[in-house]
Structure formats: C-alpha cells, structure tokens
Amino acid sequence: MAGNASDGDDEIVGINVTPLVDIVLVLLIIFMVTANMIVRETVEVDLPTAAKNDPKETPKPPVMVTMDKDAKIFVDGIEVASGAFVTKMKEAVAADKEARAVISADPALNYANVVNLIDLVKEAGISKFALNLQKEAKAAGVSPSP
Numbered sequence: 001m002a003g004n005a006s007d008g009d010d011e012i013v014g015i016n017v018t019p020l021v022d023i024v025l026v027l028l029i030i031f032m033v034t035a036n037m038i039v040r041e042t043v044e045v046d047l048p049t050a051a052k053n054d055p056k057e058t059p060k061p062p063v064m065v066t067m068d069k070d071a072k073i074f075v076d077g078i079e080v081a082s083g084a085f086v087t088k089m090k091e092a093v094a095a096d097k098e099a100r101a102v103i104s105a106d107p108a109l110n111y112a113n114v115v116n117l118i119d120l121v122k123e124a125g126i127s128k129f130a131l132n133l134q135k136e137a138k139a140a141g142v143s144p145s146p
Contacts, residue, residue, distance in 0.1 A: 062100040062130075063092045065121060069106040071113050089124030099125075104132035 066074040073080050075088050092099045101121050105114045121129055 059098070059100075060096045062102045063089065063126070065089075065101050065103045065117065067103075067105045067109060067113065067117055069108045071109065073117070086120055086124050089121060089126060093125040098128070101126045101129040102132050103129055 064074075064076050066077075068074070073082055073085050075085070080088050089101070092101075103114075103117060103121065105117065118129070
C-alpha cells in the first residue's frame with residue numbers, strides 16, 4: 001500500500017495552527033479597515049470662532065417641575081411643600097430673568113391640580129413653560145372631537 005497505514009490508535013501529537021493564524025489575521029485586517037470607516041462617518045468641519053463668547057449668554061437649563069399622583073410637587077427632583085413652591089420658583093427667576101420651566105404631571109391627577117400648578121408657575125414670574133408629554137402610538141380611549 002502506498003501511504004501510511006493507520007489503525008486509528010495513533011495519537012495526534014501536533015496541531016497545525018497555520019489556518020487559525022490565517023483566520024485571525026484576516027479578522028484583524030477586516031476590523032482595522034471597518035474601524036477606520038466608522039470613525040470617518042462624521043464630517044470634519046473647521047468651526048469659526050465667535051468675537052464674543054460670553055458664558056452668561058448661554059441659556060440655563062429649565063426648572064423641572066413635577067407633580068406625582070399624590071399631588072406632591074417636586075422641583076428639580078427635590079420635594080417642595082406647596083406653600084414653599086412659589087418661593088422656590090421666585091428664587092429661580094431671581095437667578096435667571098429668562099427662567100423657563102418644564103412641567104410634568106401624572107396622568108391620574110385631576111385636571112384642576114395641573115392647572116393650579118401652571119398658575120403657581122406663572123405667579124412666580126415664569127412665563128415660558130412647557131408641558132412634558134410622553135408620545136404614544138395611539139391614545140387609549142380618547143378620540144378627537146370634530
């Protein structure tokens with residue numbers, strides 16, 4: 001017979017690692033090429049500089065006003081008593097004349113509570129406010145009136 005007669009009892013003494021190294025090197029090259037493309041997706045632009053760069057002109061973040069389902073009022077995540085709420089908002093207006101507020105309220109609240117909260121925000125001197133909403137695909141049980 002030509003070749004090696006094997007009975008299946010021979011031990012494998014060496015492992016050929018050449019194919020493994022070839023695969024690892026190909027993966028490394030693919031990674032290097034794609035990483036370069038991912039980084040270059042952004043457009044490089046030389047931005048102009050402003051003649052006047054005053055940090056006082058950058059708008060301050062809005063005051064986050066939240067009312068939970070128990071009608072507790074929170075300002076920037078800290079619970080505030082309803083009597084001290086207007087004082088806290090007036091402090092925000094004193095710190096920034098252009099203060100803005102974002103009002104969030106639990107949907108289980110009575111409509112009058114939310115309107116009262118808006119009135120308190122206005123009373124404090126904040127005329128620019130927004131109502132925080134969560135988008136839904138379709139409002140459950142509410143149909144627009146014609």
